[in-house]
Amino acid sequence: MALYIVRRLFQAVVVLLLVTLITFALLRSIPGNPAVAIMGPNVFRDPGAIKLFDQTYGFNHPWYYQYLLWLKQLLRGDLGYSWNLNQSVASLLGQHLVKSVILVGFAVILAVLFAVPIGMAQAVRRNKPTDHFFNGFSTFFYATPSFLLGILLILIFSDKLGWFPAEGPQGEGVTVIFQNFNAMILPIATLTLITLALFSRYMRSAVIDNLTEDYVRTARAKGVSRRQILYRHVMRNSLIPMVTLLGLQLPQIVAGAVVTESVFNFPGIGYLFYTQAQKQDYPTLLGIILVVSLAVIVGSLLADIAYAVLDPRVRY
Amino acid sequence: MANNLPTSANLPPSAIVPPSSAAEAHEAQIAAGILPASKPRSAFRRGLEVFFENRLSVAGVAVIVIMVVFCFLGPFFYHGNTSGVNFAQETLPPGTGHPLGTDQLGQDVLGRLMTSGQISLTVGIAAAVLATVMGVLWGSIAGYVGGVVDAIMMRIVDAVLSIPVLLLALVIVAMVTPTETVLILVIALTSWLSTSRLIRGEALSLRVREYVQAMRVMGGGSIRAVLRHIAPNAIGTIMVNLTFQVADAIGLIVVLSFLGLGIRPPEEDWGAMLSGGVQYAFNGYWWLIIPSGACIILVITAILWIGEGLRDAVEVRLQRR
Numbered sequence: 001m002a003l004y005i006v007r008r009l010f011q012a013v014v015v016l017l018l019v020t021l022i023t024f025a026l027l028r029s030i031p032g033n034p035a036v037a038i039m040g041p042n043v044f045r046d047p048g049a050i051k052l053f054d055q056t057y058g059f060n061h062p063w064y065y066q067y068l069l070w071l072k073q074l075l076r077g078d079l080g081y082s083w084n085l086n087q088s089v090a091s092l093l094g095q096h097l098v099k100s101v102i103l104v105g106f107a108v109i110l111a112v113l114f115a116v117p118i119g120m121a122q123a124v125r126r127n128k129p130t131d132h133f134f135n136g137f138s139t140f141f142y143a144t145p146s147f148l149l150g151i152l153l154i155l156i157f158s159d160k161l162g163w164f165p166a167e168g169p170q171g172e173g174v175t176v177i178f179q180n181f182n183a184m185i186l187p188i189a190t191l192t193l194i195t196l197a198l199f200s201r202y203m204r205s206a207v208i209d210n211l212t213e214d215y216v217r218t219a220r221a222k223g224v225s226r227r228q229i230l231y232r233h234v235m236r237n238s239l240i241p242m243v244t245l246l247g248l249q250l251p252q253i254v255a256g257a258v259v260t261e262s263v264f265n266f267p268g269i270g271y272l273f274y275t276q277a278q279k280q281d282y283p284t285l286l287g288i289i290l291v292v293s294l295a296v297i298v299g300s301l302l303a304d305i306a307y308a309v310l311d312p313r314v315r316y
Numbered sequence: 317m318a319n320n321l322p323t324s325a326n327l328p329p330s331a332i333v334p335p336s337s338a339a340e341a342h343e344a345q346i347a348a349g350i351l352p353a354s355k356p357r358s359a360f361r362r363g364l365e366v367f368f369e370n371r372l373s374v375a376g377v378a379v380i381v382i383m384v385v386f387c388f389l390g391p392f393f394y395h396g397n398t399s400g401v402n403f404a405q406e407t408l409p410p411g412t413g414h415p416l417g418t419d420q421l422g423q424d425v426l427g428r429l430m431t432s433g434q435i436s437l438t439v440g441i442a443a444a445v446l447a448t449v450m451g452v453l454w455g456s457i458a459g460y461v462g463g464v465v466d467a468i469m470m471r472i473v474d475a476v477l478s479i480p481v482l483l484l485a486l487v488i489v490a491m492v493t494p495t496e497t498v499l500i501l502v503i504a505l506t507s508w509l510s511t512s513r514l515i516r517g518e519a520l521s522l523r524v525r526e527y528v529q530a531m532r533v534m535g536g537g538s539i540r541a542v543l544r545h546i547a548p549n550a551i552g553t554i555m556v557n558l559t560f561q562v563a564d565a566i567g568l569i570v571v572l573s574f575l576g577l578g579i580r581p582p583e584e585d586w587g588a589m590l591s592g593g594v595q596y597a598f599n600g601y602w603w604l605i606i607p608s609g610a611c612i613i614l615v616i617t618a619i620l621w622i623g624e625g626l627r628d629a630v631e632v633r634l635q636r637r
Contacts, residue, residue: 011471018475030491143616145567145587147574148609151594159598255482259571274575277486285487289479296478 005305012301019293020074023286024067030282079290080283084276089287092272097291098174100268103184104257107191111199112242114192119203120235126208134200141197146256150190150263157186168266187264194256195249202245206238213237240311247303250296363552363629373625379618383611387433396424399582410603417603419589420596428589429607436585436615439499440566446504447565448558451511456546458512459519460538470516477509482571489577499572499579503565511557518550552630559623563616570612586612 036043036050043049054060058069073080079089122131141149158166168187169180177184210216211234219229258270265271269288276284367373396414410417415426458469476484484506492498519542522528528545547554570587572578578588586608593604 011474014471015474015478018471019478022475022479026487139617139620140613143563143567143613143620145570145574145590145609145612147571148590148594148605151597155597251478251480254480255571258480258482258486259574262575273483273486277490278576280490282487282490285483285490289483289487292480292483293475293478296480297474300478 027286079287082284084281096269096272106188110192111195115199115203118200120207122204123207138197138200146194146259147263153186168264187266191260206241210234210237243306244303247300250299367625367629370625372621376618376621387430390430396427432584432586432589443500443503443565444561447508451508452515455512455515456519456542459516460523473509481506519546522546556627563619
């Protein structure tokens with residue numbers, strides 16, 4: 001077990017280094033000259049200034065040296081500088097990341113809370129109306145463009161009924177979210193519905209798999225009631241693969257968050273990514289990509305370790 | 317089996333007469349009762365039967381066929397203004413002359429639905445096919461070769477996979493001008509990874525099978541093993557994956573269009589139509605949202621149904637292995 005965790009940790013570090021390499025390659029393949037991008041097109045009149053810029057920021061070195069230089073900056077927590085917003089990427093992330101974490105956190109928790117009973121109900125009543133209904137439900141929400149879902153919710157609950165505001169909580173700081181939680185309902189609902197469609201399917205098949213296991217038959221033979229088998233045995237065992245799923249689906253959930261935040265003008269990193277993608281603010285984009293990928297790598301690492309700890313049948 | 321092989325000793329006289337063609341000889345042998353009248357049902361046929369027993373899958377195929385006909389043949393029969401800007405005719409409700417009304421530029425919604433659908437379908441299918449080809453090659457090579465090569469190849473997959481597809485696609489699309497070809501390439505480049513992981517798993521189990529070993533003993537090389545044995549034998553898994561890839565690719569173009577980084581106007585896909593219409597959602601112009609929205613949901617749902625039917629069919633084949 002300890003050996004497995006060490007090996008898995010080593011893998012995660014390798015993957016993380018590869019991600020930085022990919023990000024760096026993207027950063028360097030941006031069309032145009034960085035000196036020109038930062039100092040404006042007029043700098044062409046002064047080749048000396050370009051040369052000085054290149055020397056100051058290390059652009060005169062070969063690419064692998066530049067990569068190591070950049071990596072050194074990363075390790076110091078320097079994610080680059082957004083010339084567009086005139087702010088360091090690290091401070092931008094500090095402002096926006098927590099809000100996204102809160103949004104995603106609520107949505108994922110709610111999605112799991114709904115997906116578990118829905119998936120179980122479907123598995124127990126397999127190929128019956130309940131199963132078909134929720135199958136149709138999850139297919140529909142998978143097929144519906146996430147932004148359309150958000151807009152429809154705004155149209156119904158904000159425009160027609162006037163229950164909730166059409167915009168996420170605005171303003172600086174995290175406290176605004178909780179002061180104005182009414183404005184969080186629709187963004188959370190949108191992201192929950194998208195995530196729920198992903199999760200309930202997995203829960204359904206996990207429960208179906210577990211219902212055919214030998215221990216279920218043994219428990220039945222011993223006279224344990226169906227209810228007890230379902231809640232005491234099958235549900236617990238089915239939750240184990242859900243742990244891995246959480247780690248695996250994180251990129252998908254982040255994508256959902258980008259769209260949700262864009263629809264509701266919710267000032268998280270997804271919205272930041274969307275607005276800066278249109279302004280071609282590459283340092284910010286790549287900083288966000290790095291942080292999100294780090295979260296995904298750590299998430300799947302934790303999920304794998306949790307899986308090994310939770311399921312004693314797994315041997316490495 | 318061996319004693320069923322036709323030899324000249326047990327052939328009836330009619331079959332000994334020199335046949336004029338191979339087909340005739342075959343028929344003669346069937347008539348003589350040497351060969352069975354119908355071939356034994358192959359695994360493929362049984363898979364097909366399972367697929368067509370699934371009503372949802374059949375409905376899915378029907379929807380896709382209708383959509384393809386609608387988008388690609390429709391413009392030959394229905395002519396609406398789909399290119400010019402005509403503000404005198406903007407946002408007209410459905411009525412005579414415009415069965416689905418007109419949009420914010422005065423263009424005919426029904427006509428645009430066809431031309432946009434062409435882009436959605438071609439980009440979606442082409443990107444998915446390209447992604448699948450890349451994923452299959454990468455995965456089968458990694459799984460077949462194994463060892464250090466496999467470890468390196470799969471770490472690369474892990475790395476790219478940990479960057480959300482949407483973010484990666486957005487950055488690349490922001491760097492280049494998104495034309496149809498560029499979009500196909502970007503989507504393929506960002507979505508081949510899950511396929512490669514799946515196929516690697518298949519390759520790991522296929523490479524130890526007897527026929528692959530037999531081929532190796534006879535001196536066949538690795539390239540041959542991958543192209544002739546590993547990839548074709550994983551065809552069921554590949555097809556199922558391809559279907560889901562098409563659904564995801566169409567969805568991804570829609571989202572990219574909504575975020576303003578999809579195909580550039582005047583060309584547009586269903587997503588661009590929908591996100592253009594959504595701006596007017598609060599004015600009650602439902603005909604700018606429902607047609608394109610319904611097309612997207614319908615096509616993706618149909619593809620998911622086909623994918624599920626295919627998966628069941630493939631499982632039937634796998635049970636025989």
